[in-house]
Amino acid sequence: MGRIPPTPLMKEMFYAKLEKDDYIPALTWITSNPSKDCSHFSKKSWMNLFKENSQRFQKDTIVRLMNEWKK
Structure with missing residues:
Protein backbone atom coordinates (compact mmCIF):
# COMPACT_ATOMS: atom_id res chain seq x y z
CA MET A 1 0.00 0.00 0.00
CA GLY A 2 2.25 2.73 -1.25
CA ARG A 3 5.32 1.09 0.28
CA ILE A 4 8.24 -0.14 -1.79
CA PRO A 5 9.24 -3.73 -0.97
CA PRO A 6 12.88 -4.33 0.02
CA THR A 7 15.15 -5.11 -2.92
CA PRO A 8 15.92 -8.71 -1.81
CA LEU A 9 12.18 -9.45 -1.62
CA MET A 10 11.60 -7.92 -5.05
CA LYS A 11 14.32 -10.06 -6.59
CA GLU A 12 13.12 -13.22 -4.85
CA MET A 13 9.56 -12.68 -6.07
CA PHE A 14 10.91 -12.08 -9.58
CA TYR A 15 12.89 -15.34 -9.46
CA ALA A 16 9.94 -17.28 -8.04
CA LYS A 17 7.85 -16.19 -11.02
CA LEU A 18 10.63 -17.13 -13.46
CA GLU A 19 10.92 -20.58 -11.91
CA LYS A 20 7.27 -21.12 -12.86
CA ASP A 21 7.88 -19.77 -16.40
CA ASP A 22 5.60 -16.82 -15.61
CA TYR A 23 7.56 -14.28 -17.65
CA ILE A 24 4.92 -11.58 -17.96
CA PRO A 25 4.10 -11.57 -14.22
CA ALA A 26 7.85 -11.53 -13.46
CA LEU A 27 8.39 -8.47 -15.64
CA THR A 28 5.27 -6.81 -14.26
CA TRP A 29 6.47 -7.38 -10.70
CA ILE A 30 9.80 -5.64 -11.37
CA THR A 31 8.43 -2.78 -13.45
CA SER A 32 5.53 -2.01 -11.11
CA ASN A 33 7.68 -1.98 -7.95
CA PRO A 34 10.40 0.62 -8.43
CA SER A 35 13.41 0.41 -6.15
CA LYS A 36 14.75 3.29 -4.10
CA ASP A 37 18.29 2.22 -4.98
CA CYS A 38 18.87 1.82 -8.71
CA SER A 39 22.33 0.30 -8.15
CA HIS A 40 20.62 -2.92 -7.02
CA PHE A 41 19.15 -3.18 -10.51
CA SER A 42 22.22 -2.40 -12.58
CA LYS A 43 23.10 -4.59 -15.55
CA LYS A 44 26.10 -6.01 -13.67
CA SER A 45 23.98 -6.73 -10.59
CA TRP A 46 21.40 -8.64 -12.64
CA MET A 47 24.04 -10.65 -14.48
CA ASN A 48 25.67 -11.65 -11.20
CA LEU A 49 22.34 -12.66 -9.71
CA PHE A 50 21.43 -14.75 -12.75
CA LYS A 51 24.82 -16.46 -12.59
CA GLU A 52 24.52 -17.11 -8.85
CA ASN A 53 20.99 -18.52 -9.28
CA SER A 54 21.42 -20.31 -12.59
CA GLN A 55 20.48 -23.68 -11.07
CA ARG A 56 16.99 -22.31 -10.38
CA PHE A 57 16.07 -21.72 -14.02
CA GLN A 58 15.75 -23.56 -17.28
CA LYS A 59 18.54 -23.08 -19.77
Whole structure:
Protein backbone atom coordinates (compact mmCIF):
# COMPACT_ATOMS: atom_id res chain seq x y z
CA MET A 1 0.00 0.00 0.00
CA GLY A 2 2.25 2.73 -1.25
CA ARG A 3 5.32 1.09 0.28
CA ILE A 4 8.24 -0.14 -1.79
CA PRO A 5 9.24 -3.73 -0.97
CA PRO A 6 12.88 -4.33 0.02
CA THR A 7 15.15 -5.11 -2.92
CA PRO A 8 15.92 -8.71 -1.81
CA LEU A 9 12.18 -9.45 -1.62
CA MET A 10 11.60 -7.92 -5.05
CA LYS A 11 14.32 -10.06 -6.59
CA GLU A 12 13.12 -13.22 -4.85
CA MET A 13 9.56 -12.68 -6.07
CA PHE A 14 10.91 -12.08 -9.58
CA TYR A 15 12.89 -15.34 -9.46
CA ALA A 16 9.94 -17.28 -8.04
CA LYS A 17 7.85 -16.19 -11.02
CA LEU A 18 10.63 -17.13 -13.46
CA GLU A 19 10.92 -20.58 -11.91
CA LYS A 20 7.27 -21.12 -12.86
CA ASP A 21 7.88 -19.77 -16.40
CA ASP A 22 5.60 -16.82 -15.61
CA TYR A 23 7.56 -14.28 -17.65
CA ILE A 24 4.92 -11.58 -17.96
CA PRO A 25 4.10 -11.57 -14.22
CA ALA A 26 7.85 -11.53 -13.46
CA LEU A 27 8.39 -8.47 -15.64
CA THR A 28 5.27 -6.81 -14.26
CA TRP A 29 6.47 -7.38 -10.70
CA ILE A 30 9.80 -5.64 -11.37
CA THR A 31 8.43 -2.78 -13.45
CA SER A 32 5.53 -2.01 -11.11
CA ASN A 33 7.68 -1.98 -7.95
CA PRO A 34 10.40 0.62 -8.43
CA SER A 35 13.41 0.41 -6.15
CA LYS A 36 14.75 3.29 -4.10
CA ASP A 37 18.29 2.22 -4.98
CA CYS A 38 18.87 1.82 -8.71
CA SER A 39 22.33 0.30 -8.15
CA HIS A 40 20.62 -2.92 -7.02
CA PHE A 41 19.15 -3.18 -10.51
CA SER A 42 22.22 -2.40 -12.58
CA LYS A 43 23.10 -4.59 -15.55
CA LYS A 44 26.10 -6.01 -13.67
CA SER A 45 23.98 -6.73 -10.59
CA TRP A 46 21.40 -8.64 -12.64
CA MET A 47 24.04 -10.65 -14.48
CA ASN A 48 25.67 -11.65 -11.20
CA LEU A 49 22.34 -12.66 -9.71
CA PHE A 50 21.43 -14.75 -12.75
CA LYS A 51 24.82 -16.46 -12.59
CA GLU A 52 24.52 -17.11 -8.85
CA ASN A 53 20.99 -18.52 -9.28
CA SER A 54 21.42 -20.31 -12.59
CA GLN A 55 20.48 -23.68 -11.07
CA ARG A 56 16.99 -22.31 -10.38
CA PHE A 57 16.07 -21.72 -14.02
CA GLN A 58 15.75 -23.56 -17.28
CA LYS A 59 18.54 -23.08 -19.77
CA ASP A 60 16.58 -20.69 -22.01
CA THR A 61 14.96 -18.59 -19.26
CA ILE A 62 16.89 -15.39 -20.04
CA VAL A 63 16.17 -15.69 -23.76
CA ARG A 64 12.45 -16.23 -23.14
CA LEU A 65 12.38 -13.35 -20.66
CA MET A 66 14.00 -11.03 -23.21
CA ASN A 67 11.49 -12.11 -25.87
CA GLU A 68 8.61 -11.19 -23.56
CA TRP A 69 10.24 -7.86 -22.74
CA LYS A 70 10.40 -6.96 -26.45
CA LYS A 71 6.67 -7.58 -27.00
